[in-house]
Amino acid sequence: MATRHHWIVRVTHWVNVFALGIMVTSGLRIFNAYPAFARKGETFCCYPFAGRAVPDWLTFGGWLAGARHWHFAAMWVLVVNGLVYLGFNYLHGDWRDVTPRRGDLRDAWEMVKFYAFARRDHPRQGKHNALQRAAYFAMPVLGVVAVVSGVAIWKPVELGWLTSLLGGYVWARYWHFLAMIGLVGMTAVHVFMVFSVDPYALRAITTGGYNEEKSPEARNARPFWWKRAQPAAPPTSEAS
Amino acid sequence: MTMNRRRFLQVSGASITAAFFAACDSQGPEHAQRILTMAEHANEHVERALFRHTSMDRAAAGARAAGAAFPQYYVSDSVPVWDETVRGPWTLEVGGLVERPVRLDLDALTRLPRVSQRVNHFCVEGWTAVAEWTGTRVSELAKLVGVKPEAQYVDFASFDDDYHESWDLASALHPQTLIAYGMDGRMLGPGHGAPARVHSPVKLGYKNTKYLVRVQFMAQRNGGYWSDQGYEWYGGT
Numbered sequence A: 001m002a003t004r005h006h007w008i009v010r011v012t013h014w015v016n017v018f019a020l021g022i023m024v025t026s027g028l029r030i031f032n033a034y035p036a037f038a039r040k041g042e043t044f045c046c047y048p049f050a051g052r053a054v055p056d057w058l059t060f061g062g063w064l065a066g067a068r069h070w071h072f073a074a075m076w077v078l079v080v081n082g083l084v085y086l087g088f089n090y091l092h093g094d095w096r097d098v099t100p101r102r103g104d105l106r107d108a109w110e111m112v113k114f115y116a117f118a119r120r121d122h123p124r125q126g127k128h129n130a131l132q133r134a135a136y137f138a139m140p141v142l143g144v145v146a147v148v149s150g151v152a153i154w155k156p157v158e159l160g161w162l163t164s165l166l167g168g169y170v171w172a173r174y175w176h177f178l179a180m181i182g183l184v185g186m187t188a189v190h191v192f193m194v195f196s197v198d199p200y201a202l203r204a205i206t207t208g209g210y211n212e213e214k215s216p217e218a219r220n221a222r223p224f225w226w227k228r229a230q231p232a233a234p235p236t237s238e239a240s
Numbered sequence B: 001m002t003m004n005r006r007r008f009l010q011v012s013g014a015s016i017t018a019a020f021f022a023a024c025d026s027q028g029p030e031h032a033q034r035i036l037t038m039a040e041h042a043n044e045h046v047e048r049a050l051f052r053h054t055s056m057d058r059a060a061a062g063a064r065a066a067g068a069a070f071p072q073y074y075v076s077d078s079v080p081v082w083d084e085t086v087r088g089p090w091t092l093e094v095g096g097l098v099e100r101p102v103r104l105d106l107d108a109l110t111r112l113p114r115v116s117q118r119v120n121h122f123c124v125e126g127w128t129a130v131a132e133w134t135g136t137r138v139s140e141l142a143k144l145v146g147v148k149p150e151a152q153y154v155d156f157a158s159f160d161d162d163y164h165e166s167w168d169l170a171s172a173l174h175p176q177t178l179i180a181y182g183m184d185g186r187m188l189g190p191g192h193g194a195p196a197r198v199h200s201p202v203k204l205g206y207k208n209t210k211y212l213v214r215v216q217f218m219a220q221r222n223g224g225y226w227s228d229q230g231y232e233w234y235g236g237t
Helices: A007-032 A064-092 A094-098 A104-115 A130-154 A160-165 A169-196 A200-204 B005-022 B032-050 B106-111 B138-145
Strands: B091-096 B102-105 B115-122 B128-137 B153-158 B164-168 B178-183 B197-199 B212-218
Touching: A007 A064, A007 A169, A064 A094, A064 A130, A064 B032, A094 A130, A104 A130, A130 A160, A130 A169, B091 B138, B102 B106, B106 B178, B115 B178, B128 B138, B138 B178, B138 B212
Parallel strands: B091 B212
Antiparallel strands: B091 B102, B115 B128, B128 B178, B153 B164, B153 B212, B178 B197
16 A cells, blocks of 8 residues: 655644644634724724624633743744645655646536536546645645734834735734635635545545545545445446 | 444544643643743744844824824723822932933923834734824933943833833834823823833833833843733733
């Protein structure tokens, strides 16, 4: 059985789960100290939930100062881990598996059609399908946005040029928030797809082992395929 | 009960999660606090390395002054007001590791070189507020009293209970760090620290002592009201 993910990818994946978990929950606790974006005496165009705190159970750190300590400690774990991942991907060539390529728009549409039962057979894919490539490419991009905007609101005077580049403190804080929402949203979809389409990926990302015969493509798997009666195997070219 | 791999993973995952949360008080596992303290010290080094006297804050051109929306804040039960009939005339004591300690009344303070700056106020909670602050630079005070070379820290003490916050000398001597007595073109009001307060965009709001009575140059830092309760001592921006 082939090793699907290099150990560096597996380790950085789980370290990232930990670091991002701390960052998001402690960040929400910090956010709750002022759950709005407007400068005092002004209004802010683009946040309809101003003044409404997120529920305590989504937060970590206990209080503002505690959450700030967690946030400013875990940020180093997140950044160093992210750099190791990106550096490895670049040097080892694995970036090719997670970078959108020509024809991905069409292939992504075919995947959508397959999931929507508008297409019978799973589109052919390599290691990841086109939707996955888009997602795995977007995650680090959002991560970079989160880190850069985070630095801009951490040091709005000493690194004032960076804060200005993002439109000033208020907007930098907003980009930071949106990047977090994006990361959380994509993580939710990712986890849903792992459990509903390819639970074998859980072993691949932990110990590395993966049986290609059980890949979603080989099983013609849609979300929760096992809850339904197994469809007849799609006709293959040999059979016709 | 036989335990297959799936069952084993479920049980061990649940126990690890349970152990983590059992070890948590509201602020996380206890032994993690040491790591957090280490990280705070490391971050202070990073922040000090980034610090420049040439990094200036300027409120955005289109930003509106907060005016009445500028939060008022103090730790006493009611707005601290200096009562001359009880305490005598207000003075600002500037001393510690200096050649010529002085006691300035408000007149003397306002006769020192004056600057006005329209800058942001960065609150630790995440909000900002714009105001124009008028006052004298702490660096002017330092020149006046002659700070001894062994002074590395400055404590700003208040008559609002026992409120005080100590700063690193470099941040205190930043050209935008003021002993402010004016706000938005008027003398400072009681809700904003009258008769004089520290104001600087280079530190978070809680480091900017209001209701100021003493500026003390020191060889060692002596914490502060919020720093002692768990907020970062450095609190730089």
